[in-house]
Amino acid sequence: MDTVFHSVSLDKEKCLGCMNCIKRCPTQAIRVRHGKATIISERCIDCGECIRICPHHAKSAKSDPLAIIEGYKYKIALPAPSLYGQFNNLTDVNYVLSAFIELGFDYVFEVARGAEMISDATRKLLKSNSLKKPVISSACPAVCRLIRVSYPDLIDNILTLNTPMDESAHLARKEAVERTGLAPEDIGIFFITPCPAKITSIKSPLGFSKSEVNGAIAINEIYPQLLNKMEHLNELKTLEQAGKIGVGWASSGGEAAGSMCERYIAADGIENVIKILEEVENEKLNNIDFIELNACTGGCVGGCLQVSNNFVAKTRLKTLRKYLPVSVNRLDTDEIPDEMCWDEKLEPLSVLKLADNVTDAMKLMNQVSEMVRNFPGLDCGTCGAPTCRALAEDIVRGYASIDHCIFRLKDEMKSNDMSPSELEKIIPVPFRGEIDEEKLKWT
Amino acid sequence: MEVIQLHYDVNANDFTCAGEASGKLKRELKRLGFEPDVVRRTAIAVYEAEINMVIHADGGAIDASISPECITVVLKDRGPGIPDVSLAMREGYSTAPENVRNLGFGAGMGLPNIKKYSDKVDIDTVIGEGTTITLRINTAPAEN
Ligand SMILES: Nc1ncnc2c1ncn2[C@@H]1O[C@H](COP(=O)(O)OP(=O)(O)OP(=O)(O)O)[C@@H](O)[C@H]1O
Ligand code: SF4
Numbered sequence: 001m002d003t004v005f006h007s008v009s010l011d012k013e014k015c016l017g018c019m020n021c022i023k024r025c026p027t028q029a030i031r032v033r034h035g036k037a038t039i040i041s042e043r044c045i046d047c048g049e050c051i052r053i054c055p056h057h058a059k060s061a062k063s064d065p066l067a068i069i070e071g072y073k074y075k076i077a078l079p080a081p082s083l084y085g086q087f088n089n090l091t092d093v094n095y096v097l098s099a100f101i102e103l104g105f106d107y108v109f110e111v112a113r114g115a116e117m118i119s120d121a122t123r124k125l126l127k128s129n130s131l132k133k134p135v136i137s138s139a140c141p142a143v144c145r146l147i148r149v150s151y152p153d154l155i156d157n158i159l160t161l162n163t164p165m166d167e168s169a170h171l172a173r174k175e176a177v178e179r180t181g182l183a184p185e186d187i188g189i190f191f192i193t194p195c196p197a198k199i200t201s202i203k204s205p206l207g208f209s210k211s212e213v214n215g216a217i218a219i220n221e222i223y224p225q226l227l228n229k230m231e232h233l234n235e236l237k238t239l240e241q242a243g244k245i246g247v248g249w250a251s252s253g254g255e256a257a258g259s260m261c262e263r264y265i266a267a268d269g270i271e272n273v274i275k276i277l278e279e280v281e282n283e284k285l286n287n288i289d290f291i292e293l294n295a296c297t298g299g300c301v302g303g304c305l306q307v308s309n310n311f312v313a314k315t316r317l318k319t320l321r322k323y324l325p326v327s328v329n330r331l332d333t334d335e336i337p338d339e340m341c342w343d344e345k346l347e348p349l350s351v352l353k354l355a356d357n358v359t360d361a362m363k364l365m366n367q368v369s370e371m372v373r374n375f376p377g378l379d380c381g382t383c384g385a386p387t388c389r390a391l392a393e394d395i396v397r398g399y400a401s402i403d404h405c406i407f408r409l410k411d412e413m414k415s416n417d418m419s420p421s422e423l424e425k426i427i428p429v430p431f432r433g434e435i436d437e438e439k440l441k442w443t
Numbered sequence: 444m445e446v447i448q449l450h451y452d453v454n455a456n457d458f459t460c461a462g463e464a465s466g467k468l469k470r471e472l473k474r475l476g477f478e479p480d481v482v483r484r485t486a487i488a489v490y491e492a493e494i495n496m497v498i499h500a501d502g503g504a505i506d507a508s509i510s511p512e513c514i515t516v517v518l519k520d521r522g523p524g525i526p527d528v529s530l531a532m533r534e535g536y537s538t539a540p541e542n543v544r545n546l547g548f549g550a551g552m553g554l555p556n557i558k559k560y561s562d563k564v565d566i567d568t569v570i571g572e573g574t575t576i577t578l579r580i581n582t583a584p585a586e587n
């Protein structure tokens with residue numbers, strides 16, 4: 001499994017080296033060095049929080065341009081259900097789906113269809129009582145990656161079924177081969193993505209070795225062209241093939257509702273996801289059957305590549321789903337097909353460990369604690385690390401040095417011939433002691 | 444031999460902070476690279492004992508001493524003490540007040556869980572003075 005590829009990337013030109021992203025990152029995967037942010041690859045879970053917070057738009061997702069579809073004889077679009085929430089006054093999903101055909105795609109396979117299949121399989125598995133409870137959804141790749149990095153003992157709780165995207169890609173290719181007689185490799189399948197996490201899981205999938213998806217086009221990039229086609233549609237085709245359950249996956253709670261179990265939790269937003277995972281780890285949620293977790297606030301409607309506000313999108317989706325049948329796609333047997341299930345075990349990525357064996361780790365931990373005692377505990381970020389503790393860990397791991405802390409640097413400079421007030425001036429104003437000649441108006 | 448000492452004060456005045464110390468301890472154990480099962484057992488046992496300190500006693504202090512072979516945690520409170528320890532150890536026995544029951548505590552499962560997850564538990568309690576719980580978790584032999 002390739003763990004190095006990330007779709008979240010940094011534009012060094014735009015990055016000013018401010019502290020916004022290092023503070024926001026849930027796995028403390030960003031440091032600032034020489035005026036630029038750097039992402040620690042093993043820790044990044046591609047959640048997109050840094051893309052959302054960066055005021056200079058220096059962080060972005062490596063998605064594919066629309067032109068990528070030209071490389072294939074038969075082109076299939078796979079729109080995420082959350083896309084439907086991006087349009088004002090949309091009353092019929094067929095407008096969106098028809099616009100894809102006019103953009104040059106030969107076919108549209110709604111990811112909502114794959115979602116309904118996964119919902120059906122989840123219902124069957126939950127009923128069979130063969131899973132470790134509470135079962136944690138595998139639909140959000142950022143959550144799976146977070147579990148792998150920070151909660152490896154919960155890997156066995158993850159539902160080992162395809163994501164709706166992968167399930168849809170698999171079904172779409174199979175159907176297209178039957179329909180067209182083309183070879184499977186002539187068929188190009190493109191996910192219309194709300195987030196970088198899904199892009200990453202195409203290039204380095206979780207739970208299996210190769211994704212059926214050939215490319216990912218960001219919703220916010222295809223949006224203007226799509227809207228333009230929708231406004232000047234030549235022909236409104238009837239392409240819609242999903243119901244309430246499938247489209248419901250767009251918002252937090254939709255997947256859980258589709259699982260039809262009574263004791264479930266649906267949590268969204270990365271901080272809430274972390275709180276729930278902590279509770280599962282402490283065995284406080286053993287009476288819960290199913291847990292849906294979405295890294296983005298509101299679920300995939302809150303993905304960082306969306307164009308509309310997630311609350312607005314959620315309400316639009318509610319209207320749109322109103323007259324849909326409950327579900328249109330389901331398994332035709334009681335057996336869950338092998339292609340729907342993971343065939344690789346998710347391996348833990350123990351990036352938090354200080355060393356490979358406990359004794360060495362303890363030595364380093366004692367050094368960390370000693371250092372933390374001597375840091376001011378302000379978590380000011382001027383060292384480029386998100387917290388004093390994170391700097392101390394970087395130092396023992398050999399990635400930083402003590403004088404990266406401006407307060408410790410000042411201590412080292414005491415022996416120098418600067419006067420105390422001159423010395424105090426190297427400290428940033430919020431943390432600086434009073435200096436005689438410096439009068440601040442507000443105090 | 445390398446030993447790590449960690450100290451946490453448990454404040455009973457703010458109930459919303461209950462569980463913070465055991466959470467911090469858990470994060471340290473993960474960084475030290477202990478087996479997930481060791482981390483989980485320690486975290487749960489200490490969590491239960493910490494909550495008890497807040498609900499039934501008046502807060503106190505937690506001292507963890509960690510070596511590669513075993514984790515020993517001493518939880519000392521200045522509460523009312525436990526009149527009948529074997530009764531308190533029984534599953535389902537609880538004197539938790541109504542208000543904390545509404546928060547999901549008071550199932551009488553804390554002490555039984557502490558016993559279940561620890562390799563050794565000592566309860567030293569004096570009525571009117573307080574309770575000291577010492578629990579030990581043997582760690583799996585260090586890998587690599
Ligand atoms: N530190 C303590 N000081 C005084 N009494 C205690 C202490 N810890 C436990 N007890 C007594 O022992 C009883 C059983 O404790 P136990 O932790 O098993 O259950 P609980 O705290 O009541 O409920 P639960 O832990 O399931 O939320 C408590 O109800 C209380 O009467
Ligand atoms: S919640 Fe949805 S949009 Fe957000 S990271 Fe997870 S899969 Fe992507």
Ligand SMILES: [Mg+2]
Nearest residue numbers: 491495553554
């Ligand atoms: Mg208790």
